[in-house]
Amino acid sequence: MRSRLPLLAIFPVTVLSVVLGTPFLLGDHPVRWEGGSALPKLVLDTSSDSSPSPASPKAAAPAPTTLRVTEPWKPGMPQWGVQIYWEEEPQKRSSDFIEKQAEKQAKYLVGLGANSVSISFPFFTKSPTSNTLTAEAKTPSPERLRTVLHVFQKAGFRTTVRPVMDERALIRTDDWRGNITPASNSAWFTSYGKFLAPYLAVAQAEKANTFVVATELNSMEGKPGWEKLVTAAEKTYKGEISYDANWDNYVSGRIDMPVSHLGVDAYFPVKVPDTASVRTLVDGWNTWLDRKSTGPLPKITVAEAGIGAMDGAYHAPGDFYARRAVNPEVQATWYTAVCQVVRERRMSGVYWWSIHFDDDPNTPPDDRHASRLDFAGRPLTERAIKTCFSSAYAGPGTPAN
Secondary structure (H helix, E strand, C coil): CCCCCCCCCCCCCCCCCCCCCCEEEECCEEEECCCCCCCCCECCCHHHCCCCCCCCCCCCCCCCCCCCECCCCCCCCCEEEEEEECCCCCCCCCHHHHHHHHHHHHHHHHHHCCCEEEEEEEEECCCCCCCCCECCCCCCCHHHHHHHHHHHHHCCCEEEEEEEECCHHHHCCCCCHHHCCCCCHHHHHHHHHHHHHHHHHHHHHCCCCEEEEEECCHHHCCCCHHHHHHHHHHHHCCCEEEEEEEHHHHHHCCCCCCCCEEEEECCCCCCCCCCCCHHHHHHHHHHHHCCCCCCCCCCEEEEEECCCCECCHHHCCCCCCCCCCECHHHHHHHHHHHHHHHHHCCCCEEEEEEEECCCCCCCCCCCCCCCCCCCCCCHHHHHHHHHHHCCCCCCCCCCCC
């Protein structure tokens, strides 16, 4: 039976005020910034091993053809995961393409040592005050989601389904999903429930572990319509229902949502130079987290973590638009620090943002056009992820070392 998520009071600590200014994107979305003991094991068919040499730019990217997680995630183990962001293309690809692309992503993730994957995909609204939420051309259909979930399940992954409100219509009004104010809350929840229903049915049919009922909807948190919506969802879907809070609301407000688990999209700015050590970045994260609660956070998952591989990124980790000088060390050091925070605070896991579903993860990103947040194909960051996912941390239910 679902129980309301226990909420931790904000402990009295030295207050660092958060001033919210112009919205920037976190991955594909803006927020407001101020200036069991076993880990996943891999089985490799070396008879067809085509891994590049250590000198190759792709050395850290896994390339074998038959990889599979042989010890899947179980309760108590850390969720070592990646967010796959999936938008349909204007000319719809074949079902065969979708299946083969999912297989390519699954092989890459297993090669990193991941045991979990979250499928994020967009749905749409027309304006900040709209009551209507819809699937549009870029929204994968429930049937195609079923195909992709089946591929990842077959590969042994823990799976999460995560619809995310697209913001292109909102950005035109200099706004973002965390500020929406529907003209009618009742109509908004009715519309949202209708959109979610077929995706909940697919998540149940494919035995997805978690369904994220909403992401970063700051202004909608605590609204009475969530109880009815979640209760209806539970009639179809029997897994874990979660909500992913934005980092600012997580540390400064009461996250009042009737769900069984809380994730955090964690883009805490740390105002330090590009040469900062892992320990300095860990301390910066802990300063933010301590504003909510000190000590272990075993019921919290880092639902999104990422940063641009560029100069100055520590000051605004989720700045999707910036194209400053490429600096792979900044990204790799941040990933190492975040993983250390997850272990030290006994958190339930981390999902790195992100890989676009249509991309070839074995190819280095084209930095003339790609987001600096892309990590696939960056050897230093891939090495940091593999080190993180193969660490001795057995999960939030085990004693700290």
